[in-house]
Amino acid sequence: xKIDRLIGILSILLQKDKVTSSELADKFEVSRRxxxxxxxxxxxxxxPIVSEQGQGGGFSVMDGYKVDRTLLSSDDMxxxxxxxQSLDSVSGTNRYRQLMDKLSAEDSPSVNADNHIIIDLSxxxxxxxxxxxxxxxxxxxxxxxxxxRYFSPSGESVRRIEPYHIIFQWASWYVWGFxxxxxxxxxxxxxxxxxxxxxxxxxxxxxxxxxxxxxxxxTRGKISAQVRxxxxxxxxxxxxxxxxxxxxxxxxxxxxxxTWEDAPSFYRYVLSFGDNAEIVSPDxxxxxxxxxxxxxxxxx
Numbered sequence: 001x002k003i004d005r006l007i008g009i010l011s012i013l014l015q016k017d018k019v020t021s022s023e024l025a026d027k028f029e030v031s032r033r034x035x036x037x038x039x040x041x042x043x044x045x046x047x048p049i050v051s052e053q054g055q056g057g058g059f060s061v062m063d064g065y066k067v068d069r070t071l072l073s074s075d076d077m078x079x080x081x082x083x084x085q086s087l088d089s090v091s092g093t094n095r096y097r098q099l100m101d102k103l104s105a106e107d108s109p110s111v112n113a114d115n116h117i118i119i120d121l122s123x124x125x126x127x128x129x130x131x132x133x134x135x136x137x138x139x140x141x142x143x144x145x146x147x148x149r150y151f152s153p154s155g156e157s158v159r160r161i162e163p164y165h166i167i168f169q170w171a172s173w174y175v176w177g178f179x180x181x182x183x184x185x186x187x188x189x190x191x192x193x194x195x196x197x198x199x200x201x202x203x204x205x206x207x208x209x210x211x212x213x214x215x216x217x218x219t220r221g222k223i224s225a226q227v228r229x230x231x232x233x234x235x236x237x238x239x240x241x242x243x244x245x246x247x248x249x250x251x252x253x254x255x256x257x258x259t260w261e262d263a264p265s266f267y268r269y270v271l272s273f274g275d276n277a278e279i280v281s282p283d284x285x286x287x288x289x290x291x292x293x294x295x296x297x298x299x300x
Contacts, residue, residue: 006038008028010042010047012027013061014061018056018058018060019059019060020057021039023058039051048062049061049062128190128191132175133166133190135197136163136175139163139198140164142198143162145161146160146198147159147160147195148188148194148196150188150192151192153264153265159180161188162177164177164208173190174188175187175190178206185209223259223263223266223285225266225280225281226257226279226281227256227258228254228278228280229256229276229277230277231248231251231253233254233273233277237254237256255280263285263288267292270289
C-alpha cells in the first residue's frame, strides 16, 4: 500500500542522513520512478525533502525542519514494534511485522533486536475475533453498514450499525458506531456477536463525536452499595480497582463502596466472588440479594 511506503520512506529519512532512490527502491521493491513520485508526494504534504546529485548524493530531510530526527529512536521503535506485533496476534499474519521491517533503516538496532515485550491481543479462539475484525475493517473503509445478532444481559437482538472504530479495551475487542435501532452511538463486544455481515447499504457523512474511553464506568451508576470482601481476595480487588480504593474493617477484610449501572449486573458481579463477598448496605440490596440466593438454592 502506498501509505505504508510513504510512512516507511519518511521513517528512513528521519533515521539516516541521506539515502538514494535506488536504496529506497530496493527496500520497498518498487521502481525508482515510483520512489521519485513518493518523494514528490511527501514534499507536497509539507515535508521538505532535498536531493543532492553526484557521488555521495541522495535524499534527506531539509536541515532545521521541525521534525526531530530522533523521532524514531531505538526505544520508540521498540514500542512501535510491540504494538504492531500485537496486531499480528489478532490477524494471524505477519503483515504488521513486515511493515515494521520496512519502517526501519537497515542499520537500526531496534527492529533486529529481540523484543522482550510480548503483547497478545488474540482471544482464546483467534477466529472468533479475527474474522469479525476483518469484516468490520472492510465496512469502515467502504462506509457500509454491518448487521449482526447481539447477546447482552438485557436480551438478544438484531442490530445494524454504521461502524467507525474497532477498539481494544477492558481486555476485550469492541466495535463502536451509530446504531440505527437506538438512533445513538453504541459499543458492541465482538465475542457477543453472531451472524455478522457486511451489507450493501452505504451510510452518509455524519458529524461523528470523538470517541472517549469511559475509564470510570463503575464510579457512576444508578445504585451504590458497600461490599465486604475477604482479605484473601485482595489480589483481585487490586487487579480490578487498584489499591487506592481499598479500605479495611477491624478484621482486616476489605470494604469497598461500589456504584453500578443496575442491580442485576451488580448482583452477578458479587456472585462471582462466591462466599468471599457480602453486601453490607443498604438493606434493600441485602434483601434482594438474599432472595436471589434463595432462588439459586431452590434450583438445586
